Amino acid sequence: MRSLFLTTRQFWPLDTGGKLRDFHLARQLAAHAQVTYVCFRDGNDTSPCPPDLAAPFARVIVLDRPPQYTKTTLVRGLLSRQPANVINYTTREMSNALRQLFNEQRFDTIQVENVFMSGYMQLLRDAPGHPRIITDWHNIESELMARYAAFIPNPAKRFYASETARRLRFAEADQIRLSDILLVTSSRERDALVKQGVHIPIHIVENGVDASQFENIEHRQDKASGKDNPNIIFVGSMDYHANVDAVLEFVTESWPTIRAAQPDLDLKIVGRRPPPSIQALASRPGVIVTGSIPDVRPFYRGAIASIVPLRIGGGTRLKILEAFAARTPVISTTLGAEGLAARHDEHLLIAETTSDFIAAITKLRTDAKKCTALINAGHSLVKSIYDWPVVGRDLGGIHNAARTSSRAA
Template structure:
């Protein structure tokens, strides 16, 4: 089977959620002996030097890059506002990418073109024009739902009003364009149910993020006192928003009760002015060389998301390692785990403190959470199972 994977970011190296999800699909396709070609976007926000890609990866994927200037521009935003177009999407339209895509489609007869994320869907008509391939949209999340939640958490004012308009435009575009593909590979069952509730009529299958079950190993916390940690890509607004809320609303309640507790914040692209003020016992460590080892070395993971959609891959990674996790209902969304069985859910400052009490006052409960999390990941995020499901989905679409 010949597959063209169109990526709005480079799937390699898999350093954050989006690229990790795309890389997982790449690995599935290669392991299933598909003939694969990757065409990826490079932007200033997420730029990968093509020379840094290993030769064997280049050979297996024939990866190529096209630079697109997606920087926010007042003129572009105003034009889209007046024309009632989604500025989120318009920023990814590029003549250079169009030409490279045409060239790629003319060189091979693909069976499947998989579009990674909503942002590359403006090229659907071009794909239809130059290829007979079936088009699968890999929906990493519900984009307009993310922005609806961000808008809700924005203070009343001109920015909130503008975000409401952007969200409405994005929702209209997202739901309309989904009707033009041949299939949708959603990343969570929650997203699939939502798409169906909105009247999407094309075939939809849940293809979640998978891991090698052998990599799921319980790492029992051995060092006490146990400290807290967070690791996330901080150029994604929901991560930054959630952590700032946690520091402002939750941390001092925790500090008052546990004054010896430390909180380590790691991640890529942490803004120079984050956090907005100093908080006792909070350490911003920035980007770490090995995210997996950082999680193993630290204690309880905090994921205080207030907005977002899809699935939090860093939570999957942490559960795979047996880490106790405290997150919000939004953070847990898309992961069919159970409160006080596989992880802990807290949506208010007092609930976060209560969940911390649950872990620290009876450490065995904390260890049980971690052990259960590992078993959950082995059962529900087995890569081979997900790979078979994806290939079956492709075959169904090809028979249409």
């Protein structure tokens, strides 16, 4: 079986949730098929794909990505049916590269990552040999954008976000119409789409974590007391608006009270590309902003807890899964853990308010038995459901079934 894997970005370095999902799903598919990986370059990163990461794939093709969210693109995002975040990734160069690829070889299946690549769906549908198309949604992007719009105080930005959400719904409907199978990350998303009347088969392929990468981390025996490591961490790409919103809200509204209650506690904000608003938080007592780092694992190792105070967003949370794999307790809002099979007080602690976070941190620092129980339950959950080999084991079967099936009318 020959499969094309088409996505918005290169997967190296493996430093974001989206890159991790792209790489691990493509690698799992490569166990069943010859996979050609086609993507855009990640900004100005001109580094070649590391040979060890490229090894599973027949080819890795990388195209330069045009500037994002230019004034022209933003205007087109209001005047056309396509939203700006689809226009961003719809280029003549990518279309030509795909046509050239189709002239060189035929594919049995094509996996398209997220709605942002929906501008190529008709081209893919018309490819020689009529390959079956499996679309993978990391999130229901229209839902995320609508949630984002609800939180924006600026009327002009709120209007633009609302219009973008509406256009994303059009793009999602068009992409579904031209797909044979849809993959989503949670049963909540599947049920929502079924309720909307989506008629093509929908499979749940959860987000995951490479648990083996966290197996050799040394674990401090006093993690529950926090005596040697009095810090909590937030881990996430800081060029993602939901993470920026979560951190700004948490540090502004909750952190002063938490630090006053526990003055020896620090907060480490760990993630690439922090904007000036996040960098400025380092001037506040107890707040450390790391910026881009080569390896997040030492930060998990030293933390009392990993916090996920998200107010907007969707999908499932790769960083919670990383924390579980690293045997680090998690404190999250309900939305932050949305889509995961994790339960409050069994796998993690749910906190919505400042007092909730203080209570949860205090419990982890003073109740060693509870801390250990949460660590063990979270780790067991990851190993049984969310380890990438477990998540991806059915992907080859989905592609094989699609290859041998007839296209639905």
